[in-house]
Amino acid sequence: MSKIYGLTGGIASGKTTVLDILSENGCKIFNADKIAREVVEVGTVGLRQIVSEFGEDILLPDGSLDRKKMSKIVFSDKTQLKRLTDITAPLIRKRILNIIENVHLLDDKTIYIFEIPLLFESNYQPYFDAVISVYVEFDIQLKRLMKRNNLDKKSAEDQINSQMSMAEKKKLADYVIDNSGDLSELQSEIKTLLKNL
Numbered sequence: 001m002s003k004i005y006g007l008t009g010g011i012a013s014g015k016t017t018v019l020d021i022l023s024e025n026g027c028k029i030f031n032a033d034k035i036a037r038e039v040v041e042v043g044t045v046g047l048r049q050i051v052s053e054f055g056e057d058i059l060l061p062d063g064s065l066d067r068k069k070m071s072k073i074v075f076s077d078k079t080q081l082k083r084l085t086d087i088t089a090p091l092i093r094k095r096i097l098n099i100i101e102n103v104h105l106l107d108d109k110t111i112y113i114f115e116i117p118l119l120f121e122s123n124y125q126p127y128f129d130a131v132i133s134v135y136v137e138f139d140i141q142l143k144r145l146m147k148r149n150n151l152d153k154k155s156a157e158d159q160i161n162s163q164m165s166m167a168e169k170k171k172l173a174d175y176v177i178d179n180s181g182d183l184s185e186l187q188s189e190i191k192t193l194l195k196n197l
């Protein structure tokens with residue numbers, strides 16, 4: 001039975017950077033954000049349900065979802081957000097669980113990693129062989145987020161504080177990758193992890 005690990009972490013903790021390194025080291029990567037886009041592609045049940053809930057106006061002229069319009073509708077309106085996630089969340093979950101099940105049916109030496117930013121919040125941990133959290137110290141996370149998203153300090157702090165804390169994610173994880181150092185330190189953190197998996 002092949003093994004599949006969940007990978008999570010806070011905003012700008014370095015998940016994408018870690019996944020790139022894991023991929024370079026032969027791991028096979030799945031990504032929940034990609035699945036979230038796939039379940040509302042043209043021709044899907046998901047997109048049909050969104051249209052029947054929000055109307056044809058939510059589509060672009062080419063028939064695909066107008067993501068900007070959708071984001072505007074659900075941004076800071078919890079009722080509208082719930083209408084959307086009531087449609088998408090079960091579809092995403094079904095697909096994620098299906099992939100995990102299929103990997104477990106395989107029998108190879110590949111290490112499979114599934115990135116799910118809200119892994120703990122959505123209770124995915126029981127389905128994985130183990131969960132890895134990417135951890136970064138608050139001040140460094142803040143600096144990296146401000147730089148990457150071109151944000152002022154207050155907006156970046158608000159974004160970080162609206163999420164489950166890094167300390168909590170660290171506590172809940174089976175393995176922790178500390179990304180508070182530079183990229184070469186991250187490389188060696190990941191080498192150690194791969195030896196332990």
Ligand code: ATP
Nearest residue numbers: 010011012013014015016017144148181182183186
């Ligand atoms: P999000 O969840 O917001 O998409 P993420 O967890 O995938 O973010 P990354 O995009 O990998 O995080 O990293 C956030 C920023 O920090 C990026 O600009 C990245 O280049 C930078 N970064 C990541 N790790 C390091 C590191 N060890 N040293 C310096 N910069 C880093």
